[in-house]
Amino acid sequence: MTAGIEFRAVTKRYGDDPAGPAAVDGISFEIPRGTLTTILGPSGCGKTTTLRLIAGLETPSAGRILIGGRDVTGLGPAQRNVSMVFQSYALFPHMDVVENVSYGLRMSGMAPAEARRRAVEALHGVGLVDLEARLPSELSGGQQQRVALARALVLQPEVLLFDEPLSNLDTRLRREMREEIRSLQQRLRLTVAYVTHDRSEALAVSDRIVVMDRGAIAQRGTPQELYESPASEFVAAFMGEASLFPAQADAEGQVLLGPLRIAPRRPAPAGPVTVAVRPEAWHVVPPGQGLDARLAKLSYLGSSYEYTFETELGPVFVVSPDVGHALGIGSAVGLQLASHGVAIVPAPRARARAG
Template identity: 50%
Template sequence: MQTDVANPRGHLSLRGLTKRFEGLTAVDHLDLDVAKGELVAFLGPSGCGKSTSLRMIAGLSQATSGTIAIGGRDVTNVPPYRRDIGLVFQSYALFPHMTVLKNVMFGLEMRKVSAAEAERRAREAIALVQLSGREDRRPAQLSGGQQQRVALARALVIQPSILLFDEPLSNLDAKLRDEMRAEIRDIQKRLAITSIFVTHDQVEALSMCDKVAVMNGGRLEQLGTPFELYERPATPFVASFVGRTNRLSGTATGESVDIGGMRLAMPGRHAGPVDIMIRPHRIQMSVTGQGGAGEGAASNRITGTIRSSSYSGDLLQYDVAAEGQVFRIERVTRSIEPPLDNGTPVDLSWQIGDTLVFEAAR
């Protein structure tokens, strides 16, 4: 399938982008448009095709078929150094024998920018990533987060049309990842640079990006805003991969579903086998007899017993056995509320509108 590069629908336009290896289709007819200045995440499990897609956009891997257009220009067969792309690698890929300043200047020197201009722009990029004063250090003298900032500065200094991130935060600890997410997003918004961010971390994708492209088995399952993906997932895979869910299977009749003799209300009218999903934090729970769950006419209400619990500081997770099923419940912790004991009888309820319904695969 060929794209009309004269009238692209995005600053970056992919049409029918496909990559086949012997006996494997890694990316299968990917169609995607990214608007100028937009940050889009490629999200999915290992092997879903997200990094292969990024490598084709960068020109590091040749597409089997399909087209790639940047700013209306077909770059499908253009070599990487002529695509006007900056790439931030997972491994940083810094030159260990070069100083921070020389690492950042390298791309400009390869483009025959004068030494004075290259140094000026490199120092500006280093200041942008908050590393002023460390220009003479070598990568081994920097922390992981500082090395990632150098890699970002090196990609930004060439003033690329598109910036590509290949899981750049996966080597950092949790606290540093949070800090770098905010910094990368702030810089990207200030520069209004079109960006692709490859990640398998849903929190990273949802918290940083304007849109998220969820991939599975080489195909694009859904493209949307973080809100759209979480609240209106198009497929069961998207619903379960973006956030956590309780998944139940049953037979629908009208506006209710029978699950092993338990009848639950659901939004809309359906018939036949369905899968329903409920987010753990959308289920209210209270100790039986103490109230607090089950209020509201538009709610499903069941009773059960706590089977196990898990405490992670800010979150309490319970597994509750109810009506022959096991429900995962999540509650924000409170300093005055210790975890409930296993065996405690509880009431569960959730709003009917919080039930996601999908036709079961036949």
């Protein structure tokens, strides 16, 4: 599969100091043509700078950027055939819906009648019908998001960029819009770079995910790879709720976690390791089996219970779908680990030296 977007050792520094801190530090990755890749990470990790570099809104301090095999490193936004959907939507408040969507076409010299026809067609494509004459202030947040999406799509860009597009919507609308974006991307085979800090959003929409930390790439891969096989404590914790426990790998590659013995998918080198456990990986069993635990806290969430147990490993957070058999505070139980939701990652260097 050919690359739609390619970064080759790209660095971005702000200011005049060539040795100063880099917002993006020598990163390399590809987004295959016709796929959606999410650039994910906490605030300040460099993900938005990366998106702006793709758009041509920032110029790299070093490295090369290619779109569709063409070197665009020195080209401006208008020369890249790229459209962006902004977090704020950036709709013109004095223009009605169809004027907003057709604006880019009209500015490129297209006849007004043809620009309007294509704008209406794009609006229908995102599920907006009979709203052409409304102003943005007369639309809901979800409708405004669809107008912004139609405005980007009507230009038929080679690459479509999303900058935190769902952060202003409520939970239900976020779910609906992420499904709409994913459906459109797959149907039109768009090449999409999508920036968010929301891991659930990233897992739901992505073909691949690039996790960034402090200007560098911490790990990249499919959503399943990053969730089930994180390469570090940072990725394990960032890709979803996870408890991190220091443990020891023996000479046979088995991992000893208190009284529990874990057989990793790949044998671990002997020495200190970290076990990352998702809350759904714990099974509550009768006392005397597995890890001894006593219930300290619980919360009822309708479809599940959240439990916090006191154990010899410290507090253990568990999500149980068994809402028909609630435990009482102080209940003594055992905890065992499932085969899924458990990952072995390298221990931090300091801990490894101490071990």
